[in-house]
Amino acid sequence: MERKVFGLGDIVLMKKPHPCGTNEMEIIRMGMDIRIKCTGCQHSVLIPRAKFEKNLKKVLHSAASEAED
Numbered sequence: 001m002e003r004k005v006f007g008l009g010d011i012v013l014m015k016k017p018h019p020c021g022t023n024e025m026e027i028i029r030m031g032m033d034i035r036i037k038c039t040g041c042q043h044s045v046l047i048p049r050a051k052f053e054k055n056l057k058k059v060l061h062s063a064a065s066e067a068e069d
């Protein structure tokens with residue numbers, strides 16, 4: 001099973017697009033809840049971690065592991 005690793009500052013691709021049509025989000029706060037900001041319209045939303053992980057398709061750009069890919 002693939003483990004999803006994500007961190008602060010990462011750009012992630014979500015399964016469900018934002019109402020503006022963009023499904024790329026930036027993680028701007030980590031915790032029990034995750035705050036993500038839409039890269040299209042700049043709106044941010046706070047969602048429970050479990051819901052975030054369920055809706056996360058993949059990490060497009062990892063802020064922490066620049067060297068890895």
Ligand SMILES: [Zn+2]
Nearest residue numbers: 018020038041
């Ligand atoms: Zn948006």
